[in-house]
Amino acid sequence: MRHIPDAKPLTWKGDLAAKMVAGINTYLDRATKAAVASRPRRSPAAARKELARLIGVVDERAAPSVRSEMPMFGSLRERGCNPPAHMLDATVLAMDVRWDVFTGVEGEGLMLMSRRCPPAGPIVIAVPDADQTPEMIAGITDDLPAEAQFARRLAEAGCTVLVPTLVNRDCEHSGVAGIMTNQPHREFIYRAAYELGRHIIGLEVQKVLAAVDWLEARADKHPLGIIGYGEGGLIALYAAALDPRLDVACVSGYFGPRERLFEEPIYRNTWRLLRDFGDAEIAALVAPRQLIVEHCPFPEVSGPPPVTEGRSGAAPGKITTPPLAAVKKEIARIPGLLGRDKAPVTLVEAPHAGSDAALTALLGLLGWKVEAWDLGAPPRVLSHGCADARLRQYR
Numbered sequence: 001m002r003h004i005p006d007a008k009p010l011t012w013k014g015d016l017a018a019k020m021v022a023g024i025n026t027y028l029d030r031a032t033k034a035a036v037a038s039r040p041r042r043s044p045a046a047a048r049k050e051l052a053r054l055i056g057v058v059d060e061r062a063a064p065s066v067r068s069e070m071p072m073f074g075s076l077r078e079r080g081c082n083p084p085a086h087m088l089d090a091t092v093l094a095m096d097v098r099w100d101v102f103t104g105v106e107g108e109g110l111m112l113m114s115r116r117c118p119p120a121g122p123i124v125i126a127v128p129d130a131d132q133t134p135e136m137i138a139g140i141t142d143d144l145p146a147e148a149q150f151a152r153r154l155a156e157a158g159c160t161v162l163v164p165t166l167v168n169r170d171c172e173h174s175g176v177a178g179i180m181t182n183q184p185h186r187e188f189i190y191r192a193a194y195e196l197g198r199h200i201i202g203l204e205v206q207k208v209l210a211a212v213d214w215l216e217a218r219a220d221k222h223p224l225g226i227i228g229y230g231e232g233g234l235i236a237l238y239a240a241a242l243d244p245r246l247d248v249a250c251v252s253g254y255f256g257p258r259e260r261l262f263e264e265p266i267y268r269n270t271w272r273l274l275r276d277f278g279d280a281e282i283a284a285l286v287a288p289r290q291l292i293v294e295h296c297p298f299p300e301v302s303g304p305p306p307v308t309e310g311r312s313g314a315a316p317g318k319i320t321t322p323p324l325a326a327v328k329k330e331i332a333r334i335p336g337l338l339g340r341d342k343a344p345v346t347l348v349e350a351p352h353a354g355s356d357a358a359l360t361a362l363l364g365l366l367g368w369k370v371e372a373w374d375l376g377a378p379p380r381v382l383s384h385g386c387a388d389a390r391l392r393q394y395r
Contacts, residue, residue, distance in 0.1 A: 032259050035275050044285055048242050051277060051285070054270055056193065056202030057209070057242060062100040064214040091115065092155045092381045094138050097162070099214055107207035108392055109164040110134040112155035112381075121158035122223040122366040123215055125208060125239075125246075126151040127166065129230030129253070129299045129353075130186060133389040134163035137229075137354075139381045150227065150354025152381060157363060157370050160222070162215070164207055165392055166231055167200060169265075171305045171314070173394055182311040184304050185393075186231075186267035200267050201238060208239040216245055223366040229253045229353035230299035230319075234268070241285035248365040249286055252294035252353040255279050256322040257330050265301060265317030280333035287334075287344050290365045294358040295327050296350040324349065 012019055042050065052058065093115050098108045128137045128151075136143045138161075139152035147153075155161045167185045174188035175181045181188065190200045208226070215224060225248040228236030233254030240249035258278050261268065283291055298321040304314035327347070334343035348358045356373045363370055 028262070032274055036259070036278060039276055039278075039281060047276075047281070047285055051238070051282065052202075052242055054199075054273055054276070055205065055238065056198035057205055058197065058202075059102045059206065061102050061206060061210045061213060064099075064210075064217040092139065092152055094135075094140060094381055099210055101206050101210040105203060105206065106395075107164050107210055108395065109162065110138055110140075110151075112138055112151055112161040112163065114155050114158055121160070121368045122225055122363065123160045123162070124154050124362070124366075125162045125164070125211060125224075125226045125236075126154060127164060127208065127226065127228035127232030127235050129232050130166045130168045131170075131299060132229070132232075133393075134165055135389055138163055145352070148352045148354055150229070150359060153354060153359060153373065154227075154363075156374075157359070158368065159363070162211055164204075164211065165389075166204055166235070168393060169301065169305075170393075171311065175311075180311050181313040182305045182307055183314040184265070184267065187265065187304065187314060190267040190269075194271065199270060201234065201270065204235050205239050205242065208235060209243055212239075212243055212245050223247050223368075225249065225362055225366045227252065227354070227358075227362060237279070237282055237286075237291075240289070240291070241282045244289065246289070248290045248292070248362060250292040250294060250358055250362045252350075252358065253296050253298045253321075255283070255293045255295070255330065256327045263317065264319060265304075266315040268317075278330065278333070280330050280337060283331075283345065284334050284337040284343070287338055290344045290346065292346045292348060292358055292361050292365075293327065293331060294348045294350050294353065294355065295324055296352055296355070297321050 091114060092112050095111045097111045098106055101107055126137060128134060132144070133141070134151070135141045137149050137151040139146070139149040151161050151163045167189060169184040169186060171182045171184055171188070174183045174185055183191070186200050189203070193199055193203065212224065224246055226236045226240055226246050227250040228234070229252040233251040236249055237251045237254065240246045256279060258274060261274060298319055300321075301317070301319035303316055303318060331343070331345055331347060334345055335341055346361055348355060348361065350358060359373070360370055
């Protein structure tokens with residue numbers, strides 16, 4: 001039997017498995033903290049390429065085409081600014097849209113615009129949290145207070161607004177006939193995707209970038225911004241980091257330190273991400289374009305859907321709101337990454353997503369001025385052929 005130098009008998013007492021796990025946690029905590037200081041410095045182009053690889057943004061997207069089913073701006077202008085009599089009380093027109101991403105994947109959601117004027121304002125992609133439907137932030141349903149319906153408010157301000165659907169955290173469709181699980185839909189897709197070099201984050205970023213492809217292909221050019229809340233904030237941040245065609249980005253209810261990523265839901269886990277990127281490194285890829293960080297209550301997630309008979313197997317994970325000081329500390333790292341004294345980042349403190357301050361800053365940076373936000377009148381949104389939200393989520 002071969003002798004190992006300096007080896008000693010194992011004299012541990014108690015639960016050895018628990019001691020081993022504790023040791024692993026100690027090592028991983030130490031390695032994670034060390035990673036912040038030892039992340040490689042790459043050129044922006046090289047960093048974008050690596051970030052895209054890590055989240056699985058590697059498939060060639062479909063060319064924008066009429067088959068995307070997005071309405072022409074001319075059609076929107078006609079239907080939005082010359083309404084029939086029964087539409088006169090509506091301030092926003094909402095239309096169901098769908099677009100190709102690549103084989104087997106489509107984007108789907110709503111297109112909003114104000115009927116008060118031609119769409120002269122910017123175009124904004126408004127990404128809701130995973131557990132919000134496009135109808136919620138568009139004001140078609142009353143699940144959110146009027147002040148939090150940021151897609152509708154942008155449309156009323158004169159923007160054309162595209163609202164994509166995200167895969168939610170329910171588990172209704174997680175599994176196959178006879179073998180179901182309580183894994184959130186996002187986790188169910190994550191588990192199948194990562195072994196093939198794909199990720200739920202990358203797939204949804206691809207949906208946004210395919211929409212950018214289509215919007216950029218239009219003859220009538222407009223400034224293009226993106227805003228997202230919660231899981232939508234994550235998607236907005238990554239999309240803006242990867243695609244310079246997005247002129248301004250607003251990240252709400254997401255930005256902060258990622259060193260406790262292992263406590264978050266597993267569908268946010270990305271292979272070796274923290275070795276190369278924290279939120280500050282990803283935000284640095286948005287520069288020199290402007291980034292707005294809206295610090296407001298995050299979507300609170302205490303864990304997966306509960307275990308029921310015939311449904312189990314989900315991983316634990318929670319989402320909580322980090323303290324403002326931690327968010328400021330992460331933002332403070334950005335100038336050093338850019339090699340300058342100040343980063344093009346605006347921090348907004350707000351009680352909810354899509355605050356007056358955040359939307360004013362977003363539109364101002366897009367060259368569109370809003371004198372005042374009117375929250376006195378109730379939302380009036382007319383939907384034209386909008387899909388059933390439950391069936392849309394199933395697709």
